[in-house]
Amino acid sequence: MTVFRCAAAWIDNAVSGPVDIVTDHGVITAIGPPDTTGDDQPESLPGLVFPGFADAHSHVFHRALRGRTHGADAQAGSFWTWRETMYALAGRLDPDSLHALALATYTELLCAGYTAVGEFHYLHHRPDGGRYDDPNAMGLAVTDAGAEAGIDVTLLDVAYLSSGFGKPTVGVQQRFSDGSIDAWADRVAALPSALRTGVAVHSVRAVPESALGSVAAAADGRVLHVHLSEQAAENEACLAATGRTPAALLHGAGVLGPRTSAVHATHLTAGDLGLLAGTGTTAVICPTTEADLADGLPSIAAMVDAGIRLACGGDQQVIVDPFAQARGIEYGERSATGRRGTMLPAALVGAATVNSHRSIGSPGGSIEIGAPADLVAVRTDSARTAGADPDQLVMVAAAADVAVVVRAGEVVATNGIHRRFGDPGEMLGASIARAWR
Ligand SMILES: [Zn+2]
Numbered sequence: 001m002t003v004f005r006c007a008a009a010w011i012d013n014a015v016s017g018p019v020d021i022v023t024d025h026g027v028i029t030a031i032g033p034p035d036t037t038g039d040d041q042p043e044s045l046p047g048l049v050f051p052g053f054a055d056a057h058s059h060v061f062h063r064a065l066r067g068r069t070h071g072a073d074a075q076a077g078s079f080w081t082w083r084e085t086m087y088a089l090a091g092r093l094d095p096d097s098l099h100a101l102a103l104a105t106y107t108e109l110l111c112a113g114y115t116a117v118g119e120f121h122y123l124h125h126r127p128d129g130g131r132y133d134d135p136n137a138m139g140l141a142v143t144d145a146g147a148e149a150g151i152d153v154t155l156l157d158v159a160y161l162s163s164g165f166g167k168p169t170v171g172v173q174q175r176f177s178d179g180s181i182d183a184w185a186d187r188v189a190a191l192p193s194a195l196r197t198g199v200a201v202h203s204v205r206a207v208p209e210s211a212l213g214s215v216a217a218a219a220d221g222r223v224l225h226v227h228l229s230e231q232a233a234e235n236e237a238c239l240a241a242t243g244r245t246p247a248a249l250l251h252g253a254g255v256l257g258p259r260t261s262a263v264h265a266t267h268l269t270a271g272d273l274g275l276l277a278g279t280g281t282t283a284v285i286c287p288t289t290e291a292d293l294a295d296g297l298p299s300i301a302a303m304v305d306a307g308i309r310l311a312c313g314g315d316q317q318v319i320v321d322p323f324a325q326a327r328g329i330e331y332g333e334r335s336a337t338g339r340r341g342t343m344l345p346a347a348l349v350g351a352a353t354v355n356s357h358r359s360i361g362s363p364g365g366s367i368e369i370g371a372p373a374d375l376v377a378v379r380t381d382s383a384r385t386a387g388a389d390p391d392q393l394v395m396v397a398a399a400a401d402v403a404v405v406v407r408a409g410e411v412v413a414t415n416g417i418h419r420r421f422g423d424p425g426e427m428l429g430a431s432i433a434r435a436w437r
Contacts, residue, residue: 002409004375005034005042008390009049010353011367013346013368013392021049023373025407031369043411045377046403048390050349051367052115052374053322054356056284057225057263057313059120060142061098064089064435065103065430066318079231080291086316091127091172093435095141097291098123101435102145104427105317110151110425111413112320112399113376117151118313118360119143120200120225120263122158124187129174135187143195149421150412154360156225157188159215161208165241166208176202181211182424185218198361201255203230204246206237210252219259221362225284226255228262230295235267247272256281261359263313264290266298273299277306282359285351288327289315300333301342310343311356321399326352345392352394373409378402 001024008017011031020042022030041099067083093101109117119218123138125131134140138431139155146153160176161184163169169177178184191197199219201207205217216224229235229246238246247268250256258280265276265283276283283303286412290297303310312325319325326348333342343351357365364372378393379401380383388396405413412419 001029001040003040003042003043004049004406006049006377007046009367010051010349013350021367021373022254022373023409028369028371028373031367036188039402045375047378047380047385047401048177049115049367049374049391050378051353051371052364052376052405052407053113053352054116054118054142054360054362054365055109055114055314055322055358056118056259056261056359057120057315058117058288059316060105061089061093061100061123061435062086062316063108064101064432065316067316079295082293083429087172089435090123090175090437093123095137096225097134097434099145099373100427100431101290103148103421104424104431106146106149106151106322107418107421108154108424108428109314110405111402111416111418113322113378113405114320115152115372115374115376115405115407116154116357116360116362116364117146118154118156118198118223118225119146120156120158122160122202124178125175127172127175129177136191139191142363149418150407152196152362152364154196154198154223154362155191156198156200156223156360157191158202159184159211159397160202161207161211162205164205165237166188176206181207181214181249182436185214186190188218196361200224200252201226203227204249205234207218209242209249209253212250212255216254222259223359224255224260226250226260226262229267229272230264231289233266245269245272247275248336251279259361261311264295264298265303266290266295268298270302273302273306273308276303276308280309282309282311282355284311284313284356284359285329286313286315287320287325287332291314291328291332292316292318296334297332298331299336301337301339310351311359312352312371313356322352323394323397323399326334328394345394348394373406375404375406376402377404
């Protein structure tokens, strides 16, 4: 049993405290006023203690692209030219180099306050499309890395069968494809049952309409993720090929629902919003990646008005910072509309914690009895946070303000230093250099 003494903690989506949080076997067993009469030596957590954050949408290998895609050459053109650089990276990785990169990146995420991540995994096969001896070698490289870093990974195994409507996969996309939806389902079924897994449709571009229902069936009660309308060009191609929007196509195949998350949801019609709201589908907003890739801005006010649950994703890991992701939702809306306060700070924290955990099937995201003992203590006396109203800390804090990360009742990172692997910068540098070799 461990007692964490908090001057302040985020409980029931508000600041309260001082409070003792008692944990046993990785679970919160009691919450109450500080008990100064007992013999137990409490572990003091500084600042404001949040529940662990979740990154609901990660492409972990994209971390090797950070700071390398902004040149004045073709990389700078659009999402589609950026994708060429991403494909060049995707073509180089093998299970060992992917494992090293994922281990470093998940270590960075954990030190930043993320205790769970949904890995949208589509880098399945050899560069020529052939199978590894274990057809799930790449996925297991990712989940092994998560276990070593101490972050809770939901492996969202992605179906990817075509490069566009009626077009076969080409080039590096062969790595992503199982060739048929049945082969994809067989491989997914062979994943170890001890892992927490979900399934995913890469996008309506990459999974034919006739195969969408098979992915929904394979979910079998697990979470299902799908990239939805990230680019206007996807909507145009979908309308031209099927006469329907991507959201309508997915809905017709039974893909939308309360365990489904639509990632990005940037270019939605009023009808699309109604489909997401009516089915209880979550929208995962990835503000820093969407800005980086010039995706455009989703209508947050329309989603909030429709009652759509919002979660947060880091996506290409261009910035690993749960606070920047959360407030990025509100800042994008302010820039687009000239209005402030569509998402108040408590709603942003809810999106980054409980909603993001729920999106990936994780039980975390709240400080309550019975919840995982995952705690993130954030400094309130740093150059960024000093003087801020604690209720509004999400609007000013940065990953660098994360003082202590507790996972399953144990301190796993302190002031950006991982208990086992130290400063993530060194392992990131080495693994990124290796990835590009
Ligand atoms: Zn993505």
